Amino acid sequence: MNGKIIKGIGGFYYIKTEEGLIECKARGIFRHKDITPMVGDNVTIKIENGKGVIEEIHERKSKLSRPTVANVSLAFIVFAVKSPDINFDLLNKFLILCEYNNIEVIVCLNKIDLVSEEERDEIKKRINDIGYEVLYINAKEGLGIERLEEKIQGNITVFCGPSGAGKSTLINKLSSKAHMETGVVSEKIGRGKHTTRHSELIEVSGGYIVDTPGFSTLEIKDLMDKESLKYCFxxxxxxxxxxxxxxxxxxxxxxxxxxxxxxxxxxxxYRYNFYIKTLEEIMKEEKNKW
Ligand SMILES: Nc1nc2c(ncn2[C@@H]2O[C@H](COP(=O)(O)OP(=O)(O)OP(=O)(O)O)[C@@H](O)[C@H]2O)c(=O)[nH]1
Ligand SMILES: [Mg+2]
Ligand SMILES: [Zn+2]
Structure with a gap:
C-alpha cells in the first residue's frame, strides 16, 4: 500500500493512505543505511502482525532541512509591507533557497491595510520584475487568500518569512485545524516563542501545508558551492x-x-550586487574549508 508520511513522533510515522491514517515503524534496514523517513515522504507500507511497517521510501523530489520535510513543491514567502519593514536581503535569501531546492515561489505581501496603494505597488513591482508572482494579502481579515488556496492544490507548501510577518495568522486563516500561536510573544508557553518540535502536514484545499513556519533567517554560504549560485537567479x-x-x-x-x-x-x-555579495561569502567560506 502507498501513502504519504504526514507526521513523525518518537520513531513512529503516521501515513496517510487511501484507507486512512496508519501508524508505522520504519524497517531496520533504513537505520543501517542511515536513512531517516521524513514527513512528506511517499512510502510503500506493509502490515505485519497487525503493525504497520515502512517498506520503501520513494525518491524525493526535494529535501528541506528547516523544517525537515521532503517533497516540498511550493513556498509562500510572507513579508509584511510594513511593521516590520520589508528586508529585501532576507527576501532574496529565501528566493535563492527556493530556487536551489526547485521550489515554486509565491511572494505574499501581507498587512496591505497598513500602507497606501502607491507604496505597496512599488514593492510589488520590484519583486515582479525579477519574475516572481506577488500577491497582496491581509491575513488578519483573510483578504486575498483565494489564489493561495488554489495554488495549494496538489502541492506540499511551506511558509517562510521573518518574525511578525503574519505567517501564523495566514496559516490559521487557510486551515481551521492549524491553530498556530500568533503574536510576537506567547506568555502561555513561557518560552518566549511558540516552537513546534515536529512538523506535520495538514490537509488544506486539496494539498498539504507544513504547520511549522520554517527558517526566518538563513545562511546561503552553508548551503551551496559558488558554481550553483548563478542558477538561483x-x-x-x-x-x-x-x-x-x-x-x-x-x-x-x-x-x-x-x-x-x-x-x-x-x-x-541591486539583485546583481546581492549575487556578488553572496558569491563572495561562499568563496570566503570555501577558502576557510581548505
Ligand atoms: N495590520 C495587520 N496585522 C496583521 C496582519 N496579519 C497579521 N497581523 C498581525 O501581525 C502580528 C504577527 O503575526 P504572526 O502571524 O504571529 O506572525 P508570524 O509570521 O507567525 O511571526 P513568528 O511566529 O514570530 O515568525 C500579529 O499581531 C498579527 O495579528 C494583517 O494583514 N494586517
Ligand atoms: Mg508564527
Ligand atoms: Zn558572466
Missing amino acids: PEFTEYNDKCKYRGCLHYKEPSCAVKEAMDNEEVNK
Whole structure:
C-alpha cells in the first residue's frame, strides 16, 4: 500500500493512505543505511502482525532541512509591507533557497491595510520584475487568500518569512485545524516563542501545508558551492551561456553577458550586487574549508 508520511513522533510515522491514517515503524534496514523517513515522504507500507511497517521510501523530489520535510513543491514567502519593514536581503535569501531546492515561489505581501496603494505597488513591482508572482494579502481579515488556496492544490507548501510577518495568522486563516500561536510573544508557553518540535502536514484545499513556519533567517554560504549560485537567479538564465568564458561566475571575468545586461538595465543592479555579495561569502567560506 502507498501513502504519504504526514507526521513523525518518537520513531513512529503516521501515513496517510487511501484507507486512512496508519501508524508505522520504519524497517531496520533504513537505520543501517542511515536513512531517516521524513514527513512528506511517499512510502510503500506493509502490515505485519497487525503493525504497520515502512517498506520503501520513494525518491524525493526535494529535501528541506528547516523544517525537515521532503517533497516540498511550493513556498509562500510572507513579508509584511510594513511593521516590520520589508528586508529585501532576507527576501532574496529565501528566493535563492527556493530556487536551489526547485521550489515554486509565491511572494505574499501581507498587512496591505497598513500602507497606501502607491507604496505597496512599488514593492510589488520590484519583486515582479525579477519574475516572481506577488500577491497582496491581509491575513488578519483573510483578504486575498483565494489564489493561495488554489495554488495549494496538489502541492506540499511551506511558509517562510521573518518574525511578525503574519505567517501564523495566514496559516490559521487557510486551515481551521492549524491553530498556530500568533503574536510576537506567547506568555502561555513561557518560552518566549511558540516552537513546534515536529512538523506535520495538514490537509488544506486539496494539498498539504507544513504547520511549522520554517527558517526566518538563513545562511546561503552553508548551503551551496559558488558554481550553483548563478542558477538561483532566474533572471540570469538567458545570459548564463552567453559569457565569453565557459563557467563564468559573472564576477571579475571580462566580456560577461550578465554584467552587460546589468549595464543595459536588463538585470536589476541591486539583485546583481546581492549575487556578488553572496558569491563572495561562499568563496570566503570555501577558502576557510581548505
Ligand atoms: N495590520 C495587520 N496585522 C496583521 C496582519 N496579519 C497579521 N497581523 C498581525 O501581525 C502580528 C504577527 O503575526 P504572526 O502571524 O504571529 O506572525 P508570524 O509570521 O507567525 O511571526 P513568528 O511566529 O514570530 O515568525 C500579529 O499581531 C498579527 O495579528 C494583517 O494583514 N494586517
Ligand atoms: Mg508564527
Ligand atoms: Zn558572466
